[in-house]
Amino acid sequence: MTKRRDFIKTTLLMAAGTAIGSSSVATAKTKSKFTGIVYSADDPGKWEKKVGSHAPKVAVEGKNVTITTKHGMTEQHYIVRHTLVCEKGYVLGEKTFYPTNKKAVSTFTLPEKHGSVLYATSFCNKHDLWVTEFSV
Numbered sequence: 001m002t003k004r005r006d007f008i009k010t011t012l013l014m015a016a017g018t019a020i021g022s023s024s025v026a027t028a029k030t031k032s033k034f035t036g037i038v039y040s041a042d043d044p045g046k047w048e049k050k051v052g053s054h055a056p057k058v059a060v061e062g063k064n065v066t067i068t069t070k071h072g073m074t075e076q077h078y079i080v081r082h083t084l085v086c087e088k089g090y091v092l093g094e095k096t097f098y099p100t101n102k103k104a105v106s107t108f109t110l111p112e113k114h115g116s117v118l119y120a121t122s123f124c125n126k127h128d129l130w131v132t133e134f135s136v
C-alpha cells in the first residue's frame with residue numbers, strides 16, 4: 001500500500017512539474033509525459049469517450065472540497081477511490097468506495113496550510129486513474 005501511495009504521489013508531483021514547466025499557451029488538449037498512465041480531461045488518452053464519467057469534478061465551498069465522479073456504481077464497474085492531494089504531494093484526504101456505495105462523492109476539509117494548487121484523483125476499476133488540477 002505504501003508503494004502504491006508513493007507511486008501516486010510521485011506521479012502527481014511529476015505531473016505537476018510537467019504542468020508548471022510547460023508552455024503557458026492554452027491548447028485544447030495538453031499531453032503530459034504521463035499519457036496512458038494518469039488521465040485527465042485535457043489528456044484522456046485511450047479513454048477520450050470516458051472524460052465525462054471519469055474526470056473528477058470539484059466544488060469548493062469555504063474550506064470544504066467536494067469531489068464527484070459521475071460514474072455508475074455496480075459490482076463489476078465502480079469508482080474505487082478519491083484522493084485530495086496538495087502540490088507538494090501530501091495526501092490531504094482519501095476515501096475508498098465499494099460497489100454498494102450509491103455515488104462516488106467525497107468531501108474533505110482543507111487544513112490551514114494546503115497551498116493554492118490541489119489535485120483531485122478518482123480511480124475506476126476499469127478505466128484507471130484520473131486527475132483534475134484546481135486552485136483555491
Ligand SMILES: [Fe+2]
Binds near residue numbers: 077078124125
Ligand atoms: Fe469506469
